[in-house]
Amino acid sequence: MTAIIVVTAFIAGWVLWTFAEYVLHRFAMHELDGKGIMSREHLEHHVHSGWSFDVTHLMSWAGMLLVGAVAWAPLGWVIAGPAFGVTLAIGWAFGYFFYEYQHMAAHLRGPRNRYETFVRKHHFHHHFGHPKSNHGVSIALWDRVFGTFERPDSVRVPRRLALPWLVDESGKIKDEFSADYTLVGSARADERTAALDRARAFASLAPVD
Numbered sequence: 001m002t003a004i005i006v007v008t009a010f011i012a013g014w015v016l017w018t019f020a021e022y023v024l025h026r027f028a029m030h031e032l033d034g035k036g037i038m039s040r041e042h043l044e045h046h047v048h049s050g051w052s053f054d055v056t057h058l059m060s061w062a063g064m065l066l067v068g069a070v071a072w073a074p075l076g077w078v079i080a081g082p083a084f085g086v087t088l089a090i091g092w093a094f095g096y097f098f099y100e101y102q103h104m105a106a107h108l109r110g111p112r113n114r115y116e117t118f119v120r121k122h123h124f125h126h127h128f129g130h131p132k133s134n135h136g137v138s139i140a141l142w143d144r145v146f147g148t149f150e151r152p153d154s155v156r157v158p159r160r161l162a163l164p165w166l167v168d169e170s171g172k173i174k175d176e177f178s179a180d181y182t183l184v185g186s187a188r189a190d191e192r193t194a195a196l197d198r199a200r201a202f203a204s205l206a207p208v209d
């Protein structure tokens with residue numbers, strides 16, 4: 001009995017996180033156009049489409065753990081007892097850190113399996129093709145539910161914003177990714193493209209070629 005409660009609570013907590021991942025990304029980050037720290041930090045991430053550690057990550061990690069501890073654990077406890085409450089919060093935290101890891105890895109290294117191949121195509125179409133689609137990162141479930149799922153044959157990537165793992169030393173797309181990604185525009189970034197990238201990222205528009 002306890003095993004069923006624990007497994008159910010863990011899955012429920014994880015699903016709860018994936019819903020939050022979608023809602024926060026779509027409404028608290030993109031719809032707010034840079035108002036508030038969460039939206040600003042995220043749209044800043046869209047400007048360069050890179051990933052590097054920042055102290056604001058610690059705030060997010062602490063904040064999400066706190067939500068699990070002060071919201072989901074007590075709520076689950078009231079609904080179905082202490083084991084359910086605690087495991088619900090653990091499933092939530094697991095889902096969050098799984099998402100954090102997958103998002104970071106997508107930006108920093110190439111895919112190692114079919115799931116990671118999917119995560120990258122899904123997320124980089126969000127970055128470079130249509131920032132108002134594909135709000136889920138670790139899972140596409142809620143994009144399908146809410147009609148924001150898009151799956152292009154090939155993801156367009158501006159050369160100046162190309163992911164480090166996507167191209168070789170000469171800046172050409174690696175053979176293994178040529179079916180899924182197309183490089184567009186010039187590799188040269190100047191003041192004009194920098195200003196445009198910033199303005200368009202903060203308006204949730206795709207970067208120009």
Ligand SMILES: [Zn+2]
Pocket residue numbers: 045103107123127
């Ligand atoms: Zn990203």
Ligand SMILES: [Zn+2]
Pocket residue numbers: 025029030042046126131
């Ligand atoms: Zn985004």
